Amino acid sequence: MRMTGPDFVVAGPPESGGTRLAAALARHPALRLSWPDHDPRDGPSDVPGDAAEALWAETVTGLLGGSAGAPTHRQGLLAPYLLADFAAQQRLHERVAYPRLLVALRxxxxxxxxxxxxARAAGTEPLADFVxxxxxxxxxxxxxxxxxxxxAELGRYGVQLQRLYTLFSPSQVLLLRYPDLLAAPNSVTDRARAFLGVRPAPSRDRWARPGALDGTRDDxxxxxxxxxxxxxxxxxxxREDVRLLESVTSRAFGAWLTAAGERAPAASPSAPPGGPGAGR
Structure with a gap:
């Protein structure tokens, strides 16, 4: 018999809009979100056993083995390293019958x-050269x-999703693109909520502004x-992982391999949020 745990997980890596997406989802009365006290965007240091990541691991373990919430609520977890952490994915698979996973890719x-x-600004990264x-x-x-x-490892989504799909069906995974979160955050949030099986939020429960996301300007x-x-x-x-990602998801990510990158906000998502293959 499987243990109780989160009904859904916001699993996009740090700096992909996952923290803000989780906060938007949490404003819905039918959804409850939990996350570590430490903001993963602040970045742990390179010291083994860093306390910030210990907090994250403790949160994941606690929720996976915790008690069920109110029957009218869906319990969610913000786990920014889950996509890269196959051991954590295995624990989730062993303990939760059918979780829904939301992954924002940047x-x-x-x-x-x-x-x-x-990390440089926070003083946790000693190397002043990105390369x-x-x-x-x-x-x-x-x-x-x-x-x-x-x-780099946190951004190797092709390998990560290939492993994830050995444990979970693609229909359990909703892939969201960061430019869509910038261009139409309310639409994306409604799509995510529908994927989780709850009705769209009332008009008062909306993003404050279109750019209210990690790494965006006020405009x-x-x-x-x-x-x-x-x-x-x-x-x-x-390069190699982006090509693998395209193969795994049957989506195009070629803009990531250009000199400009994925600069322009994408069009608002229009695919249906639920049903077989919704995650693709």
């Missing part, structure tokens, strides 16, 4: 750069550092990406 170069810049920080990842992983400074335009010349130096780090 251009991996922009995501990595934004995470590195935030050097990416080059340091293998050694950091061997040393047992946590997920936070693994800027809703995208910020946080590296300069074009720096972007060109690191594209090959992600």
């Amino acid at each position: 251009d991996p170069v922009d995501r990595a750069y934004a995470a590195w810049a935030r 050097a920080a990416l080059d340091a990842e293998p050694e950091r992983a061997r040393a047992g550092c946590g997920w936070g400074p693994r800027y 809703g335009t995208r910020s946080g990406g590296p300069p074009p010349e720096l972007r060109a130096r690191v594209l090959d780090v992600f």
Whole structure:
């Protein structure tokens, strides 16, 4: 018999809009969200056993083995490292019968750069050169550092989703694109809520402004990406995985491999939020 746990998980990596999406979902009266006290965007240091990631792991473990909430509520969990953490996915699969997973995908170069810049500002990233920080990842992983400074690894969505789909059906996974969150946040939030089986929120429960997302300016335009010349130096780090992602999802992500990246906000999502293959 499976243990109780979250009905759904917001599993997009840090700097992909997951924190704000979770907060928007939590405003719905039928949804309850839990997350660590530590904001994962602040980034743990490269010290093994970092307390911030211990808090995250503790939250995941606690919710997976916790008691069921009110029958009228759907319990959710913000788990920003779940997509990269296959062991955590296995625990979720073992303990929860049919969770729904919401994953926001952001251009991996922009995501990595934004995470590195935030860690630099927070004083948790000692390397002042972005390329050097990416080059340091293998050694950091061997040393047992946590997920936070693994800027490139957290953006290898192709490998991550390929593994995830060995445990969960694609119909359990709703993939959202970061530009859609910028262009039409209310529409995306309604789509996510419908995917979770709740009705759209009343008009008073809306995003305050179109750009109310991590890494955006007040006018809703995208910020946080590296300069074009720096972007060109690191594209090959992600090239193979982006092609794998396209194969796994049957979607196009070629803009991520261009010099400009995925700069322009995408059109509002129009695909139906539920039913077989909704996650694709």
